[in-house]
Amino acid sequence: MKNIHVLAIPYPAQGHVIPLMEASRCFTNSGLMVTFVNTEFIHKRVMSAGSEMDCPRDLMRMVSIPDGMEPCDDRSDIGKLTKTMFQLMPTKLEELINDINKDDEDKITCIVADYYMGWVVRVARKMGIRLASFCPSSAAVSAVIMSVQKLMDDEVINCNGVPMQDKMIQLSNSMPFMDPRNFIWACVGDSTTNKIIFDYVVLDGKEAAEAADHIICNSTMELEPGAFALFPKLLPIGPLLATNRSARQVAHFWNEDSTCLAWLDQQPVCSVIYLAFGSFTVFDQRQFEELALGLEDTKRPFLWVVRPGTSGSMDYVYPTGYMDRIGTHGKMVSWAPQQEVLNHPSVACFMSHCGWNSTMEGVSNGIPFLCWPYFADQFFNKTYICDIWKTGVGLKKDDTGIVTREEIKSKVEQLLDNDIIKENALNLQEKVMDCVRAGNSSNKNLNKFIDWVKEENEHARVNETSKLMNE
Structure with a gap:
């Protein structure tokens, strides 16, 4: 046959x-x-x-x-x-x-x-x-x-895709506003x-x-x-x-470190900040340190995916004495079984680059987001999360392009103290799970x-x- x-x-x-x-x-x-x-x-x-x-x-x-x-x-x-x-x-x-x-x-x-x-x-x-x-x-x-x-005809972009207007546009009245500077081809490199x-x-x-x-x-x-x-x-x-x-996800590019699941089992319900920034996001050393110190300042347990090769040929360096100070309060892994992590009762929020795959996983598990987009469609996905679905908040860079430790601590507190966002996330989870x-x-x-x-x-x-x- x-x-x-x-x-x-x-x-x-x-x-x-x-x-x-x-x-x-x-x-x-x-x-x-x-x-x-x-x-x-x-x-x-x-x-x-x-x-x-x-x-x-x-x-x-x-x-x-x-x-x-x-x-x-x-x-x-x-x-x-x-x-x-x-x-x-x-x-x-x-x-x-x-x-x-x-x-x-x-x-x-x-x-x-x-x-x-x-x-x-x-x-x-x-x-x-x-x-x-x-x-x-x-x-x-x-x-x-x-x-x-149509975007070319309306002179939103030129024939090379370069944005010609410094204003938000809508493809239709029923769609969110978009920034042409953040179209997928306009902010890749x-x-x-x-x-x-x-x-x-x-x-x-x-x-x-x-x-x-x-x-x-x-x-x-x-x-x-x-x-x-x-x-x-x-x-x-x-x-x-x-x-x-x-079942577990398949087709990962790195081996998943499942030891983090046992660590999550030891944490209180809805207490853990989970951080994962996908397969492309790169931080410089200064931003890496600010992120590390911001997590420390939250006084909350955190699970942080620090991807192999994230900084090119040079490994990140944690702040002096950092690992001793956080002890078992924080856990770093090179790659996580994300489906299982986001479904774990101890996870309170997801600090994410807002890639669509991660966005769908967070939504499917009713998890509020801390949005930190890096490139391409991730900026628009943040618009969905923060402005349309209202299931998260965005992290803002300062005048030097850094998301500071103070900003990280402030937004974590803002998100986790907001019962409306948590409720929105759970309601959206129910709707999308019903679709399948x-x-x-x-x-x-x-x-x-x-x-x-x-x-x-x-x-x-x-x-x-x-x-x-x-x-």
Whole structure:
């Protein structure tokens, strides 16, 4: 019997790989076969981290293709990585698909490509394979990308994506205000990097979105009604991690330190500040010290994820005598099992970079946020959290660009003394968790998408049978 075979390909970043992997787990649970394609560099990291999928092994294949960069190249140079990938990977993906399709029983039925890998549309067209786009970020980000031409026509941005207006804009009356200077391509790096992201990610992403049969999004109608009303083609199927609360996340780039769970067990209920800033955020030494001292000044227990390699070739240095002073009051880990941490009763709040994956996890667990965005869509996600959902507060930098220890202490106290924010967070949790329950909006959209994949496979089988009979 011919398998219904989906090829899934994420952008090579932690916040993209994890949600598409969760979507793939949902596909395999419905009987679809998935070939998950990472870059060779990311594939090695995921495999070395040792996490395993809780799905039938015969339905999930993990494979890789080269990203075009040398082993010693700096993959934190997002502009160089993106440009190089988009030049080499189309050919390598086509070779991979041709190799898979040699087996008539395992031919690729559908490609599900990350929204940020828009070049895949040309491979899909050339090979006659159905295409769906996957949006790992908010529907609002998708809406911005799909509105690029209108933004140029309205002179909000120029043809290179550079903001032309110093004022907030709305894509529709039902959507929040946005700062064009914080569009995903406008605040990634220097002007050269921003231009590369605009040309390769945004413009190609718009083309792919227009060509895709479906766009599935890791969000919910409850969180972003305006964006989904503006572009009905977007199908919310999230929060994806909320569909998998009984199992641990997979596809992490670092080994999770589960010793923090035993430490959390020893802390009072709703007492711990949890800090994690994703896979890209970098602090300089001065900011690192201010953060450390600010946490100390709160007099509250804290669990702090200090990512490996965060400061390049040089490790952070804690303030003199710091480790002795905090003792067991604080715990630092290199990477945490975040799903389990945020679901732990001792966690009181989440100090976060506001990446969409982390935002969805915090929302799904009813946790208030301390928002510290770093780049790209994280600034708009903060707008959602602080201004629209009202489930958190933002940390402000001083005139020198530093979030001071005084600011950290003040905002922690402000957040944890605010019962309205806590109540808002719990109410929002109830709404989004309801979306993934059987028969409700996100669950229905996911099943609708899976049914479409199966129907297309059935159509192909009937057409192939008819063709053979007529020969």
